[in-house]
Amino acid sequence: MEFTEAQIEELVGVFKAESIEHIKALADIFLTLEEGRGNANELFDRAFREAHSLKGSAGTLGFQRVEALTHRLEDVLGILKRGEIETSVEVIDILLSALDTIRGSVENIRPGENELTEDEVEQTRHLEKLLQTARAGSTGPPASTSSSGMSELGSEQVQQLLAVFRAEAKEHIKNLAELLFNIEEGKGDPTELVSKAFREAHSLKGSAGTLGFGRVEDVTHHFEDILGLMNDGKEEITSEDIDLLLTVLDVVRKAVDTSVSGDKQLTDEEVQIIASLKKRTGELSEAETEGDNEQVLESSEKGQQAIPDTVESSGTIGTPIKQKPDQKAPRKSADDTEKNREDFIRISEAKLEAVIAQVSELFEANLQLESLTPELGRFSVMAVETLEMIEVLQVELENTIYENDLFTIADKVRNLSVHLSTTKKTFERDERQITKLIQGSQEELHRVRLAPVSTIFVMIRRQVREIAKATGKKAELYLGGGEYAVDRKVLEAIEEPLVHILRNAVDHGIESTEIRRSKGKTRVARLSIVARHTGDSVEIVVADDGKGVDPEIIRNSLMKKQGMTEAEANSLSTDQLLDCLFMAGFSTHIGVSKMSGRGVGLDVVKYTVERLGGEVRLESNLGEGTAITLRLPLAMSTIRCLLLKDSGRVLAIPASNVDKVIVPKSEDIKLLGGGEVITYQGENIPLGSLGEILGLKSGIAGSSKGERLVMMISFGDRRFAFTIDELLEYTQLILKPLGDLLERVANISGTSMLGTGEIALVLNPADLVRAAGGGVRLSTAKPIFPSEVEATDLVGRVLVVDDSIATRTLEKTLLESAGYTVLTASDGYKALDVLATNRCDVVISDVQMPNMDGIELTHTIKSRPQFSHLPVILITSLGSDEDKARGLAAGADAYIVKKELTQSELVETIGQLL
């Protein structure tokens, strides 16, 4: 049966959702096994069933990569259950790591992509190793490697590079075959196709040479020669050429699979194919070719002897594993399957979102209908008034010729009035009914989107385990409130922020065992994540009993790193100081920690939570610990708001943040410390003008005289008051984001269409409070991006540009081991993109690349004033004097030939240029 694209997309969606559930369940089981809880046999059985189901559905849909890796996982579960190897922490590490890879494969799955990625190959290897250990109690020797650059790397790095090279080489071969077929079938411009093929071959040859795959390099070199002739227009490509080149690709593919780094001895097949290629390029006569064929036999014998024993095993690792029929795995009974079919149906998230969007539209349309009710009422009143006027006329014109006509008109208007009144009542009743139905549908749909908080607990347990392991600290984790249901989207969005908070807690919050003991604390630290419902929100509190945050350290950091004056820093309250921890790029730490100094920061936590319509607050007691509270909406699309008017604009603010709207007495408003405050319930609350904060009006808030309307809003434990022009009503609104482009606009979180068709801006209370508070955000603080913060203490930032992933990886590894931060790009255009958004100190580029080559890139960099100071090093396999001259003429500061590449030379060259 042929599936349409839409059907395939739907199937893939269902497969992904189902697989993620299996993966989460497996992670939960592995962690439970590690903790020694539950019956191990039962847990293994459950894990086996989960893995088997995952493998089965992957196999059914032809997702061989997931199937192969899960099959190996299943095998390992078998030997673990039988006790052939011990379920140690290391084994759990391997299982969890394999699960991560499977999850990555599932999330990025595409039908027809069956070649294992390097990560999948690596994980398969780890699982195979466990199986080998169980079978024979030993593991195979690593493949031998040697090449100029690689000799300086560790064996694990070498293995990774080789895996990357093999995957990349196969990609080049696949692309080359496709290009050759296109040339043969006349699909596209032949000159462009040959040119692309030439670049593909060149890249393949380059990375093979860099990594010491002599056989691959040699054959590809001759392949490239033929394409070079055609590329120059010296020769036309024939169908015989295509046949020959496709045969060469088969030979290259075998060479990729069977050779290792440092292996230069050609097989007889390779020698033969090179001879054929040489013949085609006209370098050899027929007779010479025959002579070559005679030599082939000798080379072949030598070649076979030269292939090391390890070839077989390394080739197997890179080859997709075929599924074996599995007899042992327990299967779900037919009844179970039937039951599942009755109880659940799966639909894609996109379809659910589409239904939710349509119901939202219905809600908005109904709001406009609702606004017709007063109109109908007005018509009804007009009809009554008209009737009254006619009745007056009837009296005045009694016994005239108009009497009968007026009687008829009055009768009709009376009927009209009655009809209007009845219609109004029916309309109101129906409209109420429709509103109820729409709200009911919305609630049901939102319920569909809810998931218990516990769905993210597996990930949290996992993270705490990893972080504690990496830092060597001991922490006991308490999880509570997992039963509360929250919008799935909210849960998905807060996964990463929660991980960051946990990392911070373990890395910076919790003290070492020795320090804890000296302070009289328990040896094992306590971490807790507790969810609880509060009205229409859920609060997730992450707390630790660590050392807490010292506000004075923040104050000092503001002065030293953010350029704040002592007076400014001293004016900040403890709350305001703690708020600074959420500023982009703010850190009190000098170095970059492996655990929490990278990736998302607390600013991103704040941004994510506020984007969801929530708020985040941090409380800390020095020496006792820190608690971070994320307050999140239960549902994401509708929100109860207070509508108000200011500066002629209709604005909305979430009702949950509005405490009260009052008309204060003039004596309650006074100037204090340079700003206005309003005294309310014995408290001085800062007062500002909403219109001024939004930039809608100018002037001093205090300058306006007379009665003022003041809205009090709260955010966390802080309160602020704003003067507004007019209060409208409380209403339920559908919050619409500002569009794809405007992810973050200060003070505004979205828009909503009102019943009148007018658009209201929905305000962001968190931003308003900050803006009104002043002093919290530093005007002197330049926005700093995480990538820039990371580099602060490192030697320098290098941009590596190469279309070969293997070469990029090699250069990256070499440079990182020398202390550089390395950014990468796969062609000149992408390099310019990277340069546009990142600071770099030096650019290292290949010459031959698609889209924009290294020469053009160098020229562009040197011609743009903002980049012209950047040193550019060209590293290429093109080693002639003429090539060097071209590179240097374009403005390159140095030129290194790939084959001569060593870490020391590269680092030395960079050092000279920086």
Add this chain to the structure above:
Amino acid sequence: MSSKEAIEKRLLERRAEELGVPIAEQEYGESIPLLEFFIMGNRYAVNLEKVETVTRIGDIVTIPTSLNHISGIIRRRGQSIALVNLRRFFYSGAEGIADADFAVIVNAGGKRFALQVEEILGVIHLPADLVMSTPENFDPAQATHISGVTIDGLSVINLETLVKARGFGTDESAG
């Protein structure tokens, strides 16, 4: 209509027909379909494949505190779309005097947004080999976002680099 007028009309119609035929089909190979428009009286174009639709701007909801080159948002089928004023983005805050009543709604770099333009000139099929790199003295504020220019002064906007440009969509200072 006189015979002279009739002949002139036929000639004009034939000329219009010829002009309507994409140049590429007449004499060139590979061509790029582009939507051409005016900004600050200059000719710009974007790849037609990225264009969702062109619409006359109705209501603009201005967003206080948003970036200067964001004119506001427009609504289309219940969704909000940011309206980008390229006059301000390309010409350092210049407003210009011409009306800019058209929105070219595009999808690029995973984002949907609208370009506010003065006049839509139409769809052209530009032969790829007529597109040249930007000259060295090209305005640096624009150069990064222009994928090429033609000899007769048309600048082809690279929407992908534009949408990724720092400060194009998100106000980094907004926290």
